[in-house]
Amino acid sequence: MSFWRRFARNRSALLGLAILAVVILIALGASLLFPEDPFRLVGRPMSAPGSNDFLLGSDTLGRDVAAGIAHGARVSLLIGLLATTVAVALGVVLGGIAGYFGGWIDDLVMRVTEMFQTIPSFLFAILLVAIMKPSIQSIVIAISVVSWPAVARLVRGEFTALRNREFVQACHIVGMGDLRIMLREILPNCLSPIIVTGSLMVATAILIESGLSFLGLGDPNVISWGFQIGAGRTVLRSAWWVCTFPGIAILLTVLAINLVGEGLNDALNPRLRER
Amino acid sequence: MTLAARRVRYVLKRLLQAVPVVLAIVVVNFFLLQLAEGDAVDVLAGEAGSATPEYMAQLREKFGLDQPLVVQLAVYVKNMLMLDLGYSFRHDMPVAQLVLDRLVPTLLLMVCTILVAVGLGIVLGLLAASGLNTWRDNLISVFALVSYATPLFWVGLMMIVVFSLNLGWFPTSGMENVAMFHEGWDRVKDIAHHLVMPVITLSLFYLALYTRLMRASMLEQAGMDYVTTARAKGLTERRIVFVHILRNALLPVLTMAGVQIGALIGGSVIVESVFAWPGLGMLAFEALFARDLNLLLGIFLLSALLVVAINLVIDLLYSFLDPRIEVG
C-alpha cells in the first residue's frame, strides 16, 4: 500500500491536514482578506466580537483582532517551522553521530548537549533574546538553540539502542557503509519519537514565542499570535476576546500539526499498519 | 571485566569528565552574560531615582565590575572552587543563601509536577495505545494537546478565577498565608494547600509530552519482531504488554523525564510569576534583568551540577533496562 493511501486511512490525520491547509491559506491570503495594516487603529476600542463591524472584536487600542490573527498566522507559522526545522536537523545529525559511533564522539557531543541543557531552557531563551534584543530573528535563534539538545539526546538514545541490534550487525557483516546504515537502517526505525517530538516542538516554538511576549520580550514591530496574546493578557477578564481568539488559533494549529505528525508516524511505520 | 565493574568505571569516568564540563559551563555562561548590555550598577542607579557618575564609579569598584573581564572570571572561578558562590550586591546577601531559600519551594513545585505529569502521562499513554484509534485514543490525544497548547498564564489565571475567586477552594497565590504565619504541621498543610494549583497548572502542560511519547513508544514497540515472536510463543497479551513492551517503551519516556528533571532547577518562570511562587525561575529571571551576575551564575552552576548528575543516572538506568546497551 502506498504511503499516501496509508496516510489517508487515518481520519484524524486528514482532519489535521484540512485545518492546517485552512491556516496556511489564511496566512497566505491575509493581505486579501484584511488589506489594512493590522496595527492600524480602525475602530472603537474594546468592541465585543460581532459589534462595530469587528468579526472577532477589537483590542484596547481599536485594532482588529481578526486582521491580527490573519496576518499573524504567517509570522507564527514561520517562527514555529523555522525554529523546529533547525533544531531537529541539528539534533538528528549530532545525536545520530553520537549514538552510532559512541566512544569519544559520543562523549563530546553529549557533554556539549549537557552544557546547553544546564541552563533551564525557557530561561536560556529569555537570556538569548535579552542579549540579542527582542526581534523575530532573535526569537527564532533563541528557540532553535534551546530546543536542539532534547532532540539530540533522544536520537542518540535511539541510535545507541539500535546500533547493536542484530539487523544492524548483519549490515556490518555484509559490508554496508556507516552513513548508509545510519540513514537507511537505523534512522527510519526511530522516526516515530523524532516525528512526535518534532511536531510538539513546532507547538513549543509558537508557545515559547507567546511566553516571551507575556514577559515583555516580543518583537513590537511585527504582528504575531504571541504578540496578540501578550497584548491581550492584561485585559483577559475585561475583554476576553483579545487574547482568547489568538489562543484558539494557536490551539487549532498545534492540534492540526500534531494530527498530521501522528498520521505521518502511522503511515511511515509499516508495522503499525496492521493494527 | 564484569558488568558491575564496567559500570563503576563508567561512573568514575563520567564524574571525572564532569569537572571540565562544569568549568566550561561556568566560563561560557560568564561570557554569555557579559554580552548583555548594562550592568548591575545601571539598574541600581535607575531604581534609586538618580545617581552621580562618581557614585556609580564607586559602586562599580565595590562590586569589582571595573576589573578586566579575565580577572573577574578568575576571581569567580577561584571562589567557586572553594564552594563560595559569591555575593549578590543587589540583594545584599550571599548568593548561596538566596538560592537555598528558594531551593525548597522550587523542588516542591517541580518534583510534584514531574511526578504527576509522568505518572499520569504514562497511564494515559498506555490507555491511548491499548485503545488505538478508538474514541478513547482520540480523546486522550486531543486532551493532551489542548492542555499543552493553551498558554500557561491563561490556564493559571483561569484556575485562579474558578477555584479561588468563584469556588473559594484555594488561595490565589503565594506559598503560605502571610496574615496567619502558621507553625509546624499547620504550616505544612498551609503550604500544601497553596501548592495544589501551581502543580496542576504546570503538570497539565508537561502531561502532553509524556502521554504522546508513551503512546508512540508503546505502538512502536508493539510492532517489533520480538513481540511477534512472543506472541508466537504463546505468551498472553497481558504479559506481553506489561512485561515486555512496557519495559522497552519506557526508554524514551525516561529520557525525556531525565531531560526535564535536569531542568528542575529552572523552575517555571511563568507559573512562579502567576502564582507568586518563590522559586528559582523567578529569581533567575529577576537576576537577569537586574544584571545580578553573581546570582545568575550561582543558579546556573547549581543547575549544571544537577543536569550532569541526572544525565549520568539516566544513562545508567538505560543500561539496566536494556542489557544490550553498552556502558563505557
Place this chain on the structure above:
Amino acid sequence: MLARIVTAATFLLSLASTPLLAQQAGGTLVLIAQPEPPTLASYLSTSGPIGLVAPKIYNGLLDYDLDLNPIGELARDHQISDDGLTVTFQLEEGVLWHDGEPFTSEDVRFTIMEVLKQFHPRGPSSFREVSSIDTPDPLTAVFNLERPAPYMIRALSAYESPMVPKHLLEGKDIREADLASNPVGTGPFRFVEWKKGQYIRLDRNEDYWKEGYPLLDRIVARVIPDASTRTAAMENGEVHYGAFGAIPNVDVVRLREDESIGVTTDGYAMINPMALLEFDTTRPPFDSEAVRQAVSLVVDRQFLIDNIWFGYGKPATSALSSNYEPLGLYVATDNYPATPNVEAAVALLDEAGLAADADGVRASAVLDLIPYGEEWRRAGEYMKQALGDVGIELELRYEDVPTWLKRVYTDYDFAINMNYFYQLPDPVIGVHRHYSSDQIRQGTPFVNASRYSNPELDELLVAGSITEDEQERAGIYERVQGILAEDLPVVNLFEMQFLTVYNEKLKDHTVTATGPYSSFDRAYLEE
C-alpha cells in the same frame, strides 16, 4: 451644686460619645509591594517600592496634610526666620529608636549633613543651601542656610528624608551599613523579617512615641509579580491595599463596582507623575523645534488617557503639572492640545522643511519605551500610528531596564524616549532636572538627556529656586513655562493619576498627602 452635676454629666456624656471606641486596635494589614523593593535603605535610594515599606519604619521631621500644609511628625513645631536663612525645629519628646536608644537633635544633624546631603539621590539638591545644623539642646535643631530654600520645607517627609540613627551609622561606611537590611527607625512599626521574593513583615512598635498608636498589630508587604493575580488577591480579600497602580487600571474599572473595594486617587499630591516624551535635541529630525511642536500637536492625549489608562489622567497643558496651581506656579500654555490638531502639525512639518517622499514618509526614528508595564507598550503602539499618519515613521524598541537605561542615559543613543517622571512637591526638586544645563550629566539616569541648553532658562530656574516671594516666583515660572512651550525639548503627554485600591475594611490609610508613603500609624482594620 446643680451646675456641677450638669458639668459632670456633660463631661461624662461627651466621653461616652468619643470616636475612640470606633477604632479597633489589632489586625494584620497585607499590602502589595510591587515590584519588590531592592533595599529598605530609603536614605540611599528613592526607588518607589521602598516608599511603601520604609516610612512605616522610619519617621521624617514633617508630614503634609491633604492640602499640602506641613504638619508635625518628629518635629512637633517649626519656624522659618524672616530672612529665610534659619529654620528651627522643636522635636517631640520621649521618642525612642527601635533598639531603645533615645532620638535626639544629634540624629537630625547627622542624618541631614552626613547621610542625606552626601548619599541620597535628591538630598544634595534638597539640602543644597544647608551649611550647618546647630543642636543647642536634644530637642531642638536649627538649620542654617546660605540662601533661602522655600522648597526644602516640602522635602521632609519620612519617605523623602527619613531620620536615621546616628549611633548605628556613625563611623561606618554609610553605603555598606547593616542598617539597609535591618532597618532601625523611630516609626510605628518595627522590622521583623524579609523573606525575599515573598514578603516583608513589620510588627507594631509598642513604644511608639504617639500615644495610643499604631492601631494595627502587623503590616505584611507581599510580593506578587503578576498583575492579574494581584487583582485576584484583592478581590479575594487576601490583600487589603495596593497603591501606585499595583492593580491595573482596566481591573480597577471592574473593581470599582464591588462594594467591598474602594478606589482613590488621593495621596499622590506630593508625587505629581507626568508621562512624557524626551527628545534628543542634538540630532535630526528632532533637533528642530517645529518638529517637536508638531509631535505635541499630533498626539491624542485624551485617547491615551481613555483607552490605555482607562480614564485616569489629565492631559498635560504645560511643562509643569496643574497640581502646582495651589502654589501659584502653574499656568496653561500653547502647544498642548488635549485632542490632535493634525493640520497645524502638518503645516509645521512642511515649514520645517521635512517634505514627504513617495511613500509619504518625512522622517523616521526609533521610539524607546520605558519597560515598566504594558500600558507603555500600548502607548508606543499608538504613537507609531499617530506619527505615521503625518509621515514620521517610528520603529518601536522594547528593551529591559538596564539596556534601556544605558542606551538612553549613558550612551545617548536614542531619538525619542517615552518615560514618566515625578514632578514632586516642588518644581525645583522634580522639574529642573529635565531642563537645566547643569543637569546634562552623561551616565546619570533621569536627568537632562535631551541635552537641551538655554542660558535664559537656566537663569530663570536659578531665580525660581531661591526666590521666596510667592508672587515673584509665580512670575518666574510663568516665563519658564512660556519658553518651554516653544522649545519643547520634552513634550509632556498627561498628568498621571495613580490609584490606590483598598479593601473597605481598611480605614484611615490615606489621611495625609503622602498617602501610600505615609506611616499608617492611624490605619486600622474594621471587623
